[in-house]
Each structure stands twice: as C-alpha cells, then as structure tokens.
Amino acid sequence: MKNMKMMMSSGRTPEQGAQLYNKDTPEYSRETSYCFLHPMDCMEIGVEEGDHVLISSTAGETVFYVRESPETPEGVVFIPCGPHANFILHEKTHATGAPDFKGMAVEVEPTDRPLESAWDLMEHLGGLRYEVPEGVVLPGAEQGEKVVLHAACPLCGCLCDDLELHVKDGVVTDVVNGCILCTGKFCSKGRMVTPIERQGDKWVETDFDDAIKKVAKMFVDAKRALFYGWSGTSTEAMHVGLEIAEEVGAVMDNCSSECHGPTIMAVQEVGHPGCTLGQIKNRADVIVYWGCNPIAAHPRHLSRYSTFSTGAFREEGRGNRTVIVVDIRESETAKLADVFVQVKPGGDFALFNALRACVRGERDVIPETVAGVERNVIFKLADILLSAKFGSFFTGIGLTQSRGKYKNVRAGIELVDELNRHTKYTLTPLRGHWNVDGTNQMFSLAAGYPYAVDYSRGIVHYNPGETSGVDILANHEADAVLIIGTDLGAHFPRETVAHLANINTVVLDPFISLSTAVAKVHIPVASVGIDAEGTAYRLDGVPIHVKKAFETDMPSDEVILTKILEEVRRLKAERK
Numbered sequence: 001m002k003n004m005k006m007m008m009s010s011g012r013t014p015e016q017g018a019q020l021y022n023k024d025t026p027e028y029s030r031e032t033s034y035c036f037l038h039p040m041d042c043m044e045i046g047v048e049e050g051d052h053v054l055i056s057s058t059a060g061e062t063v064f065y066v067r068e069s070p071e072t073p074e075g076v077v078f079i080p081c082g083p084h085a086n087f088i089l090h091e092k093t094h095a096t097g098a099p100d101f102k103g104m105a106v107e108v109e110p111t112d113r114p115l116e117s118a119w120d121l122m123e124h125l126g127g128l129r130y131e132v133p134e135g136v137v138l139p140g141a142e143q144g145e146k147v148v149l150h151a152a153c154p155l156c157g158c159l160c161d162d163l164e165l166h167v168k169d170g171v172v173t174d175v176v177n178g179c180i181l182c183t184g185k186f187c188s189k190g191r192m193v194t195p196i197e198r199q200g201d202k203w204v205e206t207d208f209d210d211a212i213k214k215v216a217k218m219f220v221d222a223k224r225a226l227f228y229g230w231s232g233t234s235t236e237a238m239h240v241g242l243e244i245a246e247e248v249g250a251v252m253d254n255c256s257s258e259c260h261g262p263t264i265m266a267v268q269e270v271g272h273p274g275c276t277l278g279q280i281k282n283r284a285d286v287i288v289y290w291g292c293n294p295i296a297a298h299p300r301h302l303s304r305y306s307t308f309s310t311g312a313f314r315e316e317g318r319g320n321r322t323v324i325v326v327d328i329r330e331s332e333t334a335k336l337a338d339v340f341v342q343v344k345p346g347g348d349f350a351l352f353n354a355l356r357a358c359v360r361g362e363r364d365v366i367p368e369t370v371a372g373v374e375r376n377v378i379f380k381l382a383d384i385l386l387s388a389k390f391g392s393f394f395t396g397i398g399l400t401q402s403r404g405k406y407k408n409v410r411a412g413i414e415l416v417d418e419l420n421r422h423t424k425y426t427l428t429p430l431r432g433h434w435n436v437d438g439t440n441q442m443f444s445l446a447a448g449y450p451y452a453v454d455y456s457r458g459i460v461h462y463n464p465g466e467t468s469g470v471d472i473l474a475n476h477e478a479d480a481v482l483i484i485g486t487d488l489g490a491h492f493p494r495e496t497v498a499h500l501a502n503i504n505t506v507v508l509d510p511f512i513s514l515s516t517a518v519a520k521v522h523i524p525v526a527s528v529g530i531d532a533e534g535t536a537y538r539l540d541g542v543p544i545h546v547k548k549a550f551e552t553d554m555p556s557d558e559v560i561l562t563k564i565l566e567e568v569r570r571l572k573a574e575r576k
Contacts, residue, residue, distance in 0.1 A: 003109030004045050006077045007345055008055065008088070009102040009328065011398070012297040012432075016080040017181040020155075021188035021511050023490060024132060029117040032082025033062075036069035036329075037108070041077075047110050054111040055079075055088055057104060060494050062087040062121070063113045071330035076345060077108055078329060083121045083490050083514060091493040094405065096265065097257040097452060097468030099493055101401035103345050118514055122489055126501030127517030130203050136193055138531065140553030141170025152546045153182040154232070154529030156298050157431035157539030158305070165549045172530065172549060179299035186549075190511040192524035193554065211523050212560065215482075216567035218504040218520075220575075222480035224456065225250035228257075228469040231433035232485030232509075234534020234546070237557035238442045241484070242453075244565050247572065249456040251478075253469040254439035255432070255486050257451050259397050261464055262406035263429045264440065264450050269406075270413050275392075275426040277304075277540045282311035286388035288324045290412065291348060292396020292430045293331040301430070306392070307336070313390075322384060326351070327398060341381060347371020349404045351378070352411035358382035359418045386422055393427040431539035433486070434529075434546075438537035473499050480504040484557065489514025508557060526554040534558070 019028035035055065037045070047053055051066045055077065062084045072078050079085040081101075088106060093099050119129040148165040164176035165186065172186040195211035196203045206214075219225050227250050230238050245252040256264060280287075287306050294301040302308055307323050314320040325337040326348075334340040343351050347370070354370040357363070359382055366375050385391060393416060399408040412427060419425040431437050440450035447453045449462040452469075465471055469488075472478050473496035481500060489497055490513065501518040509515070510527035526532035531552040536544050 002045060003107050004041065006041070006075055006106055006108050008057070008077050008079060008104045008106045009345065010079045010081050010085040011293065013080045014180055014296050014299065016082060017296065018184040020181070021185045021190055023118060023487070023514050024190060024512050026117065032080050032118065033064055033084045033115050034067050034080070035064040036067050036072045036078040038072050038074045039068050039070060040074050042066060042068055045108055045110060052111050052113060052115065053108050054113060055106050055108050057088040057090070057106045059090045060088045063111060063115050065115060073329060073342070076328065077106065081491065083118045086490070086492060086497070087121055087494045089493040091470060091474035091495045093465055093468065093470050095465030096405045097261045097464040097470055098401055098405060099258065099470055100403065102398065103402045118490070119517065122514055122517035125494060125498040125518065127489070128198060128201065128203065130196065130512060130516050132190060132192060132512050136191055138170050138191065138552040138554060139193060140551065142550040142552070143169050148549045151549060152529060152536070152544050153178060154434045154527070154536070154546055155182045155185050156434055157436060158298050158301050159434055159536055159538040159544045160300050160304060161544055167550050170550055170552060181299060186530065188511060191527070192510070192512055192522065195521065195523045197521045198519065208523070208555065208560075211521055212563050213567055215506050215521055215523070216564050216571060218480045218506065219244070219248045219250065219482070220568055220571045222248065222250070222504070224472070224477045225480045225482070226253065226469060226472050226478040227251065227482040227484070228253050228488065229255060229484045229486035230439045231255040231436035233435065233557045234528050234536065235435065235438045235442045236534050237561055238439060239446060240558055240561040240565055242443070242446045244561065244568060245453070246455045247565065247568050249458070251456065251467055251469070251472060252443065252447070252453045253467070254443065254451045255436050256440055257464070257468045258470055258491070259432055260400055260429050260436070261451055261468065262400040263395065263409045265406035265464060266409035266413060270410055270417070273413065273416050273420065273426050274428055274540065276542055277538070280392045280426070280428070281305050281309045281314070283313050283390040284392040285314065285320055286322045286324070286384060286391035288326065288391065288393045289333055290326045290393060290395050291398025292394055293327070293333045294394070294430060295332040297396070297432060298430055302333070302336070306394070324381065324384065339381065339384065341373055341377060344372035346403045348399055348402070348408045349411050352408070352415050354378050355382050355385070356411070356415045356418050359386060359415070359422065385419055388423055388425070391419065391423065391425040393425065394430050395427060396430045428540055435485070435536040437539055437541055438535070441537050441541065470496055478503060482506045482508065483515045483519070484508040487513040487515050489516070489518055508560060523560055524554070525560055526552060526556045528556070532556040
C-alpha cells in the first residue's frame, strides 16, 4: 500500500444527477462519495473495488470509496460533482470566476477512515443539518388525479417539452418521456413549506412576513451583498432580483460564472457561431461532443436533438450521422461514438489548434503526437470534419473547468470559423441548469452584461474574476448572500462555503439543500414547472414557457422577491 500522486477530475454522473433534489438522503451522499480509478492504479495503491481511499490536496481532504474503471486514464481519479469533490477543491479561478474542477493535483492513499455524509461535511464548515418533517404536504395542493400533457422539464438546459405528468393530490406520481434526472426532481420528497431561521444551534420555524422583513434588513444593512444562482428559477424572478440588487448595491451573479462563464468570455472575444437545436436535428451529419458527456448531464439530448433524432434532411437518424467524442476518459457517450479521441488532461487547446492547422492545409507542421493523440488520428479526424455538409460541435465543462478555460473554447470557436471556410459548422455549449441561458439573456437585457454584474459603484461594473461569486466569497468580501436557483453548499469550493456559514446567508428554494445547512434563513417557495410557471431559455437561446403541473398556495420566487423589494424600498425610505 502506498500513496500516489494523481490528477483529479470531477464531473457529472447519471446517478449523482438523479439525487440532486434529494441531498438530505444517504443515496445522495453515496453517489457523490465514490471515485473512479483505473485497475492498474488500484493495484499500485493497493486497493480494490469498495475499499476506502483518502484523497487530499493542499485545499483539504475527503474519504471516498473505490470503483474500478478501465475507462478512466491511468494517473487520473474521476469523482462525481458534489460536496465530497469540492472539499478538496481550491477556490482560485485564474481571473475567470470558474475554479479548477478538473486537472488538480491530489494524493490518493488507502485508509480505514469511514465515509462521511454530505451533512457531515457541511457541519465541519460550521453548518447545521435540518431534517425535513415526515409527511410534508404542500398547502392548498390541488386534489384529485389528472394528466398534464406537453409539460417542460425544469432540470437541464434541454428543457424537453414533451413530458406527460401524472398527478395525484398535489404529488407527481409518474413522468412519461422523462429521463432519470427529470424524474428525480419531479418526484423529489425534499420540499419545504415553512420558512426557518437559525437561532444558535437550532432551527426555528417562522412565518413568511417575518422572514421577508428579516431578509430585507440583512441586505439593506449589508456593505457587500451577493445574489447568486438564478438558473433554477424563471426569468421573471430574475428581473425582480436585478431590481433588488440595484437598490442595495449588490453583486448579481449566476451559475454560468462557475461553469460556462469561460465560454461566455470566449464568445465575447471571437463571437458565437451558434444555431437552434432544430437546425442540428434536421441538418447535422457530423456531431462532435468535446469535453462533455450528455448521457450523464443531458440524457435525452442525443435522442431529441442530435445523434439518434430524425430530421428533414436526416431521415435515417443515427444512420445519417457520424458522431465524434473528444474527452479525457471513455465516457458513456464516448462508447456510442463512431470515433472516440482520448486527449490528455489539459490538452484540448493544443488539439484544437492542431486540427485547425490541418484544415488550413498545414499538416506538415503536426508532430507525431499532440496531447496524447497520434498524428494519423488527427488527420483522420480533420478529414471527417471537412467532409461534413453540416457539422455541429457541442462543448462542455471539460473545457471551461480545466486549465486553459476560456482559451480552450476560443480555440474551438476558431476551429469552427476555419471549417466554415470550407463547409458549414456551428458550436453550442451544453448548458447545465434548465434556465442558465435565461440568466445570461435577462442579465444582458437588463444590465448589459451576462453575469457577475456589480451594482455597488452606482453604475454597472463587470469584471469576471473580481465580480464573480466564487472570487467574492474566496476573498471574504461578502457579508450577506442570497442563494436562489442553485446550491452553493454542493457546488462551491470548501473555503467559500465555510465563509457562507459565517455571514448572513439566505436560501430561497423549494427544496432542502446543502446550502440550507450554512444559511441563517431558508424561505421555501413554489417550484417552477411543478407548482409555479414562468419563462425559461433553452440551451440554444430559444424561450420556452414552463407551465405548472398543479396548484398550491406556495408563493413563487417572483412573489417573494417582489415582497423583499417592497420591504427594501420601505426601509430605505424610512432611513432617509
């Protein structure tokens, strides 16, 4: 047995995604506390399937249990997204707002230490666990049975709008056409109905009016407030949030900051050669998934919009398409591809530029290998790309959360630009949260910038790496934080979550989350797509109306935020 220096990469898995709205359960802790190791690395370390290992970095350490994975490259440990991975994650963003979720140096060694739950990890950071009472019933829930047709899924950026929801007495009992992730949300039992506030070492129930007054005062009194998330709510709610931020001089940041913020930075530099998913479904004969695994993060993407879907000019669906996957590990999506190219971690920038040189007719400059990919493979890949009538790249957080960040995406866009001199290509980022594109749309419309909008100067200020959520928390600047439409406890580096526990943190969410543990107040709301409605933007920028499945008396995000805005204005007027 020995410790081994390795490179950590975190990413989404279907099992982890199915538990996103069940974070207070043992199932969620189990699915976020395992790690994938190549069998040869297991042999080197001296562990087997199911054994425990301690993974440590200069930021922290956590215990994981082992899953042997021939698909994972030797020297790399792959970990599902979640608090266990984030406990060893640095808060440094290299002036982009996005930490290195991938490509971080760690040490892996056998251990007899027990696994810890997600709640345990939050308690280490000063959090307090909260148990949702048994048998929670949504107030005023519509009684009886019904079937809701053509419902939209509020889970990922695909916003699939062909769902059939079966509802009984205010509970979704079945989801037809839904993927494992969508079903996990619609059928979650983690709903909260009563506001709670932390008093010392216990949670106390309160009412909506008192909670709203307390929260409004927190933000009026704050010197540096941060409103973060938004991608899990409606654009209507975002608009009200922007008004509050302007009133109190807060920073308004959204989830794209830590995932596809680098993509946006690249687009700002060189443009966005995008199109609708409908065009890809109807026209694309070459599909490239680069640094993403849609089977895990967007399970129906391949069947609805790309690989397996039939279209006006692709009547045979899969038979009319060539699918290429470029990734550091042989993911579930890679196993379905016609061509899988395994690139070395951190090698995407080099490989993009090698392909660009080939497309430009400069193959003589290509060395024998580039980023672990042999020259003949690069030539073959370039030939396939050039032969397309209509090609489409889909890029993921494998590019934006590794070293290189926005420069990786910029290189991809420049390759697409080069290909467009010969044929037709587009590039679309695979967005995670269901309305994260809506945040960029609404923020740009109302404030002029897509994320990390700072109102503290009296004028709008935007500078990713300075005004982004991770950096503000890492620098301990924020003294009051609103978390809405996301879960920072599950998705931010440990140092930033520890800071949340020491300040006035407010959670606005229909579901219990790990952020609840580090909050001072949690106000539950109706869930858009379940018992509230609103507008969302699909990952290709197409607006979708997300309707409710049934009626309840739970107030929506928009309603609560409107009342907070009114109270903020009242307090400010009172203090003049």
